[in-house]
Amino acid sequence: MAKRKAAFYTMTIPALLLFFLFHTFPTLQGIFYSFTNYDGYSDSYDFVGFKNFASLFTDSNVLNAYLFTFKYAIVVTIFINVISLLIALGLNSRIKFRNFFRGIYFLPNVLGVLIVGYIFNYIFANAIPMIGEKLGSEILTMNILGSEKWAWIGIVIVAVWQGIAFNTILYLAGLQTIPRDIYEAADIDGAGPWSTFWSMTFPMLASFFTINMVLAMKNSLMVFDQIVALTGGGPGRSTQSIAMLIYQGGFQGGEFAYQSANAVIYFIVIVIISVVQLNFLQKRELDA
């Protein structure tokens, strides 16, 4: 038995050490540097206490990045979940070529986010304006990525186009766990499709709804690749997400310590959102 215990330790301790070295240690370093004025390349730095954190709260670029990221993440999460649930319901009903369509809807999930972003960049900049010209529609002739006011919508469209793939498959998996005969029972009771959905289908999907909401929210709060490919954070700083700001400021702007402090705040925000979201959604699951 002692031998068995020893084996379990040798199975885990190397992983623990490596994980500590490459994950926990850099995390602690990040927190450590957030209290300094280190720029990322100099040999020396000084401790500045909470100065970075204090400056963050009055920095309009930081505030702007948080506002953009939250606005974007909430809109994307809602659209992804509504649309993918609708598609999953469609795919789960009696349609022709179901497996073929399921394959098509999942396809965007195997494509690289960055490259999809470049393809849409062209579509927004060239294809849609050309359609707009033909239709004589002034709104469509503009490249929305070039507009400070509307560029974020372009990023939302790309993220939703690609993000629905994975959530659709998860919802479809959930729908397939619901036995068919309870629908027949509801049918006999005279329940319409609308009330069947809200009183039976949706409550039975509760755990899938929770996973999908949390996943979509987490992914969109981290948005980076789409922005690199579509706007680079512009025009101006109108689409600079938190991840983008930390990357640009930290690597190119000599703000290693300052952006580390930003990342610490970002970490706290993500933990709070995750906990609140999980608590709220799981309570709903129990109520349902």
Place this chain on the structure above:
Amino acid sequence: MKTRNSTNWLITALITLGSLVILFPLYMTVSIALKNPEEMAQSIFALPTGLHFDNFTRAIEATDFFSAFKNSFVITFFSVSFVLLTNSLVSYAVARNMNHKFFKGLYFYFISAMFIPFQIIMLPVVKLTTDLRMNNIPGLIILYIVYGLAFNIFVYVGYIRSIPLELEEAATVDGATTYGTFWRIIFPLLAPINATVAILSCLSTWNDFMLPLIILSKPESYTLPLVQYVFQGQFSTDYNLAFASYLLALAPMVIVYIFAQKWIINGITQGAVKS
């Protein structure tokens, strides 16, 4: 609802329309990659009249496609293989000792890392990998294997705990070591969940942009997504070249997907239902 057993044509039509929205950008990609500038001037939407494969030969040359493909392949292949072999082993030790403080603590230690945004590690890890001379392909592979633990432990432990202990006890009585028991009895039983983990890690590693961007220092080790980023400047006016290059970069995964579509979707579905 009386038509329960016949095809619902309205929904079939809506699903078809929706799938056109998914396919349109891909149609654009393929058709632009095959056109020349004169055809583009006539219409960017029309099908190409001839097949201009020279776009591809130019793209292969411009981006050194085969080198980037080889890098992406090597990184994905070794990351996924070692993720399967090591993460399952660690999960096994944790799953079989959840009543023990150390292993239970380890479980929560690994999965709590899922809440830590990569941005907090991003700046220090670049310094660390540079100091350790790991800002290269082997270094990147190690990072993927280690970072995979956070999510994979969660998936594996749930699955392993549903495997009855009796199977292992019989093996132990027969004198098998703990490692032997894992490799010969448990690991083969993990096939369905290994498939889920393999598919998810394969997709995320192959398509990852951020980690290669910050870790890889030499252009000859760049991956396919990174190469598209680096060559954006040259692509800016030559759309046919750019799209040929995008298509080449997307094609390997799409081809795998076309052949293994059912298996991939089922793998993800199973993983979702079980965990």
